[in-house]
Amino acid sequence: MSKATRHRNHNAKSAPARKPATRPPAKTAPMLRIAHLYPTLTSVAADRGNLFAIERRCEWRGIATQVEPVFVKQTPDFTKFDLILFHGAADREMGIAAEDIHHKADSLRAAAEAGVVFLAVCAGYQLLGHYYKPFKGPKLTGVGILDLHTDAGEVRFMTHMAAACAFPETGKQTLVGYENHSGRTYLGKGVQPLGMVTAGWGNNGEDGTEGAVYKNVFGTYSHGPVLPKNAWLADLLIQRALTRKYGEFTLKPLDDAAEDAAHSSSLRLAQEFKGTKSAIAAATWK
Amino acid sequence: MNKAVGRVRLSVAVAAGKATGASGRLLRIGGGATWPGLIARRIDPDILKHTVGVSKAKKIVITGSNGKTTTARMVSALANTAVGKAGRVAHNRTGANLLHGVTAVAVHAANVFGKLDKDVLIFEVDEATMPLVVPEIRPDVVIITNIFRDQLDRFGELYAVARGIDKVLEGLPAEATIILNGNDPQVASLGAGAKARKLYFGLETTEVGTPVPEQSADVIRCIRCNHDLDYKVAYLSHLGLYRCPNCGYTLPKLDVAATQVQLAPDGEGPSTVGLITPDGEMQLRIPLPGLHNVYNAAAAIAAMHAAGLSLASAQTAFDGLKTAFGRMEKITAGDKTIFLSFVKNPTSFNLVLRLIAQHPGRKQLYIAFSRTVVDGEDFAWLWDVDFEELTPQVAQVMCSGNKAEEEALRLKYAGVPAKHITTNPDMEKALNAALAEVQPGGTLHILCGYTPNQQLRRIMQKRGWVKHYWQE
Numbered sequence: 001m002s003k004a005t006r007h008r009n010h011n012a013k014s015a016p017a018r019k020p021a022t023r024p025p026a027k028t029a030p031m032l033r034i035a036h037l038y039p040t041l042t043s044v045a046a047d048r049g050n051l052f053a054i055e056r057r058c059e060w061r062g063i064a065t066q067v068e069p070v071f072v073k074q075t076p077d078f079t080k081f082d083l084i085l086f087h088g089a090a091d092r093e094m095g096i097a098a099e100d101i102h103h104k105a106d107s108l109r110a111a112a113e114a115g116v117v118f119l120a121v122c123a124g125y126q127l128l129g130h131y132y133k134p135f136k137g138p139k140l141t142g143v144g145i146l147d148l149h150t151d152a153g154e155v156r157f158m159t160h161m162a163a164a165c166a167f168p169e170t171g172k173q174t175l176v177g178y179e180n181h182s183g184r185t186y187l188g189k190g191v192q193p194l195g196m197v198t199a200g201w202g203n204n205g206e207d208g209t210e211g212a213v214y215k216n217v218f219g220t221y222s223h224g225p226v227l228p229k230n231a232w233l234a235d236l237l238i239q240r241a242l243t244r245k246y247g248e249f250t251l252k253p254l255d256d257a258a259e260d261a262a263h264s265s266s267l268r269l270a271q272e273f274k275g276t277k278s279a280i281a282a283a284t285w286k
Numbered sequence: 287m288n289k290a291v292g293r294v295r296l297s298v299a300v301a302a303g304k305a306t307g308a309s310g311r312l313l314r315i316g317g318g319a320t321w322p323g324l325i326a327r328r329i330d331p332d333i334l335k336h337t338v339g340v341s342k343a344k345k346i347v348i349t350g351s352n353g354k355t356t357t358a359r360m361v362s363a364l365a366n367t368a369v370g371k372a373g374r375v376a377h378n379r380t381g382a383n384l385l386h387g388v389t390a391v392a393v394h395a396a397n398v399f400g401k402l403d404k405d406v407l408i409f410e411v412d413e414a415t416m417p418l419v420v421p422e423i424r425p426d427v428v429i430i431t432n433i434f435r436d437q438l439d440r441f442g443e444l445y446a447v448a449r450g451i452d453k454v455l456e457g458l459p460a461e462a463t464i465i466l467n468g469n470d471p472q473v474a475s476l477g478a479g480a481k482a483r484k485l486y487f488g489l490e491t492t493e494v495g496t497p498v499p500e501q502s503a504d505v506i507r508c509i510r511c512n513h514d515l516d517y518k519v520a521y522l523s524h525l526g527l528y529r530c531p532n533c534g535y536t537l538p539k540l541d542v543a544a545t546q547v548q549l550a551p552d553g554e555g556p557s558t559v560g561l562i563t564p565d566g567e568m569q570l571r572i573p574l575p576g577l578h579n580v581y582n583a584a585a586a587i588a589a590m591h592a593a594g595l596s597l598a599s600a601q602t603a604f605d606g607l608k609t610a611f612g613r614m615e616k617i618t619a620g621d622k623t624i625f626l627s628f629v630k631n632p633t634s635f636n637l638v639l640r641l642i643a644q645h646p647g648r649k650q651l652y653i654a655f656s657r658t659v660v661d662g663e664d665f666a667w668l669w670d671v672d673f674e675e676l677t678p679q680v681a682q683v684m685c686s687g688n689k690a691e692e693e694a695l696r697l698k699y700a701g702v703p704a705k706h707i708t709t710n711p712d713m714e715k716a717l718n719a720a721l722a723e724v725q726p727g728g729t730l731h732i733l734c735g736y737t738p739n740q741q742l743r744r745i746m747q748k749r750g751w752v753k754h755y756w757q758e
Contacts, residue, residue, distance in 0.1 A: 040506060040514075044435065048501070049669035052699045092445055096512050160663070178664045223666050228695055258698045261691040261709070269657070 030249070031064040032241050035078065037086040037124065038097050039069045045180065047087035047121050049225030053234045054083065061252045063242070072100040078111035082241040088122030088223060091134065098127055098140035105143040112145045117241040118217040121226065125211070125219035126150045126183050135182060146212050146219055147190030148203075150183040157181055161200025161222060162270035163210035169239055173232045174198070175210065176266035177222025185221075187212055194220055199270040216240050229266055231259040292336075296400035299330035300337070303393030320382045323389030333400070334422040337392040341402045344593040345423055349411045349451065350431030350473070351444075352634050353582045355381040356574065357431055358410040360586035360607065365406040367603035368595040377408035384415050384660075388423075406593065413447050416454045427592045428458065428482075429465040429585050430473050434523055434633045435504050435667065444504055448472050458482040463592035465585060468537045469525040471515060472505040485564075485592055487542040487584040488525070494547050494577055495519040495526060502632035502670040510535045522577055523633040542588040544580050553644030554614075559583065564591055570600065573607050575614060578637055614641060619751050621726040628739045630661075632670040635733065639676050642731050649679050650730050652720040653697075654687035654713060654738035661735045665689050673700040682723050685709040686716035687738045713741050 036051055051067065058065045070076060078084060089097060101108075112118060118128070126132040129148040132140045142149075163175040175195050184204035187193060193203070194211025202210035202221065211220035218237065220226060227234040235251055242249040303326030326333050338345065344365075348358050362377045369375060376395035378387050388409050396402045411419050413433075420428070430451060433444050455464055460481040467473045468486035477484050489495075498517060499506055503524035506515055513532035520526035529536040546560030557572045559580055572583050583604070590597050608615075617624040625642070629635040642649060657663050668689075677700050685693040690709040697707050710716040724730050734742060746752045 043501065043670070044504075046666040046669035049666070049696075049699070052669070056699050056701075090445065092512070093507075096507070158663075178666060180664065223664070225666055225669050228669070228699055229692075255704070258691070258695050258704065258707075262695040265689075265691040269663075 029062055029064050030242060030246055031066060032058060032082045032238070032245070033080065034065055034067045035076070035081040035084045036067055036069045037084060038071065038089070038093075038100075040071070041093040041097050042087035042089045042124060044090045044093065045088045045122065045223045045225075047085075047223060047225045050087065050119060050121070050227040050234075051085055053225070053227035053231075054085075054238060057231070057234050057254065058238060060254055063238070070104075072096065073103070075103050075107065078104070078107040079114050079116060081111065081116055082245055083117045083119070083237060084108070084111065086118065086120040086124030086128065088124060090123075094123040094127070094132070095140065097123070098132070098142075101127060101143055102141070108143050109145055112215060112217050115216050115244050117237050117244070118145075118219075119227070119237055120146075120217070120219040121223065122181055122183075122221055125221065126185065128217065128219055129185065129212075130188075132183060145217055146214055147188030148185055148212055148219075149188075150185040152182045153184050155182070157201035157205060157221075159200050160266060160269035160272070161202065161210070162198045162267055163195030163200075163202060163222075164198050165195035165233075167236055170232050170236055173230075174263075174267060175220070175222060175226070175230055175233065176263055176270055177220070177224035177226045177230070178266075179221045180223060181221055185212075190214060194218060216244070224266065229259060229262040231256050231263075293400070295330045296333060296336045297398055299326040299328075299333045300393055300396050300400050301398050302326060302329055303333075303390065304398070307390065307394060320384070320386040320390055322393045323382075323386035323391075326393045327386065327389050332422075334389050334392055334419070337396045337400050337402045338407060338423050341404065341407065343402065343404045343407045344427070344595070345407045345409070345425040346427040346429070346589050346593060347409045347411050347416075347420060347423060347425040348429045348431065348585075348589075349413050349416050350429070350467070351413065351434040351447075351631060353431040353578060353585070354383065354410040355379075356579065357429065357582040357585050358408050360582055360604070361429075361589050362408050363603040363607055364586055364590050364597070364600060365408065365593075365595055367599045368590065368597070369405050374405040375408065376402075376404050376406075378410055381410060383410045383412040385418055388415070388419050406595070413451065416451055420454050421457065425458075425462065427463045427465060427589050428455065429589055430467060430476060431581065431585055432467050432470045432523075432525060432633075433472055433505075434631055435502070435670070444472070448476065452476050452479075455480045455482065465588045465592060467525065467581065467585070468540045469521060469527070469581075470505065471509055471524060471528050471535075471537075474538055475509045483592075485541040485588050486538045487581075487588040488537065488540045488544070489521050489547060489577075489580065489584070490527065490540055490543040490545050491547050492519050494549060495521040499524050499526065500636060501672060502636065508533060508535050522581070522637065525581070542584050542591070544584050547577070547580055549577060549580075550575055551644065553641035554616075561587060563587055563597070565597055568597065568600065570604060572604055576637060576641055578634075614638065615752075617746060617751050619721065619730075619746070619749075622721060622724050623729045624732060624746075624751070625729060626732045626739070626742065627734070628736065629733050630735055632667055632672075635668075635671040638733055639671070639673065643676055643679060645729065645731075647679075648681035649676065650681050650720065650724050650728065651683040652717065652730055652732045652734075653683060653685050653693045654716070654732070654734040654742070655689040655693060656687040656735060656737050657689060658737045661737050665692050668692060668696045669699075671696070673697065673702075677701045680706060682720070683707050684716050684720035684723075686711060686713050687735065690716075713738060714745050717742065717745060 193209035303322035469488035
């Protein structure tokens, strides 16, 4: 673990002088429009905490948010959103989402190309790729925003995890969380990993990568939920969304004592990782 | 194995188990609920089969996500009253519901020859332990209380839990009875391939409940066709009066139905319910608060019917009930009151929060969770708890256990100001500090997981505020 990862300065050392924003600062309070994809299908792992993190961290800075749940059969214009959340789901719900998402795929792809910020977790992450092949049952076709595919293994990866990440805005950071997936995700050339695993399994347990990034689309296996205890990532998503909408935008620093304490606690758990594959494997039903 | 050797082994196993339990209690080292089972199984791995399995007693198994312990206590109270003689009913009343805890009941209840002379045996069994325990016990009645999301890291997705239980139900003989919560769209669908008789219990009233299920509800889509279910009323999580507008899947006819439900307005007092049962209509006063206890009571009544036991003195049995330890248990701590609640998933947490919200005034809270083998690894579910509903009433919260930081973070994002949140992972120091904030005559509400509940009880037992759990 490098020193930099321990000093978690979420707000970057004031951005280097760039040319002034092309657009003047917004007269009204800045506002982010957020799409929460399939909220009732993706509620299995409490990932709604990610939405709370975005909402609160905006609110504490006087940034307004407008959250719109997007259900099956609804096909809004996703390029009109600033941030899209697509969380984890159990197999059955993932199947329902996979069946529906084709009606949304063109618009989602357009949004990704236009730089709209995405956070996709677990099943949501897998469905942004080319396909998800369950261990049993037919292949689910993804929307292909992320150049990756996923084949499910028989054994689940379940553990506290940590990954080393680096972004221009944040410098080196550590991602922490809890992974719980049977999917093995393999990245293509069109994406960068979100980070490199320092503890846990990550994308596939083989190549050391965790998650994926393409433009402003972020995919991860980290639950926990991931954003509250990785305030740097929450702020990175907010920063990217605001910068895209309003030009250069500096986030006010927040008191992150509680976030940092939870981050350290999760990191300690991840570092105890000894390669336990799954609690479920030991259970009697399979 | 030679029969005589087998008998000796069984006898030694029972005796060793009994000795372990006795010394554990004598030495006050706790663990009295599971060690006897562990020791006895080491000596005779078939001890459960040889004692409980062959017993002629009525055997009732209770499983599901929530309500196991209280339902088992209700069944036990009803059975004791119905049998009318002391010492004829045995039950794992401490809630030790894994393999060793269940075996410990057999050890305590059997004589030193391994013979079990009882009329009714009641077992609360952990969902994941069902496939191991049920074939050994050979129960007459199996109750499935409900299936909610619970410890993803231990149980997996709830469909996996349901599939596991369904397999167990398929193995039951035609003489057995399966008692299912008809208000739970998933539980109601269990046992489709089972030979055993099925009875359904639940609520059928619009006096209580909400128009739509709460956010953490799990099974809100049709079990058959995946279409969103329509709810006439939602009682708790996904429990309710549901119907699929697409394929018509709906709740089965309830054999034991609570058709009139009046809850105490203060969140503390008894509920009055009118029940329709196969034995006729009955009125029941349930001294334990909350809608969840109406479910527990309905399940217990159904079990009595299934076991052929009389319900004539049911009210007498209910009048003697106390809350199972750590279920909104009222504890006098000097000049202050503690309400101790064991919560372990969003459904039970939300339920207790709603009861607390009905108490007057600003609330002093103490929240404690710890990651352990039994409590689980992943506490993400704290983010599924609708803590926001209580936020405006919160005076102070103490966060303890080894997940204190996670709890504090959850509360911060639920809008509780940082100055009202304190963390101290040391359970006893945290308890002292939290109580110091409570005025004389005031109340501290404790919400905690399984292991912290036991730790807190040990602390309070030392102070003479509660009895040892095996003395209850």
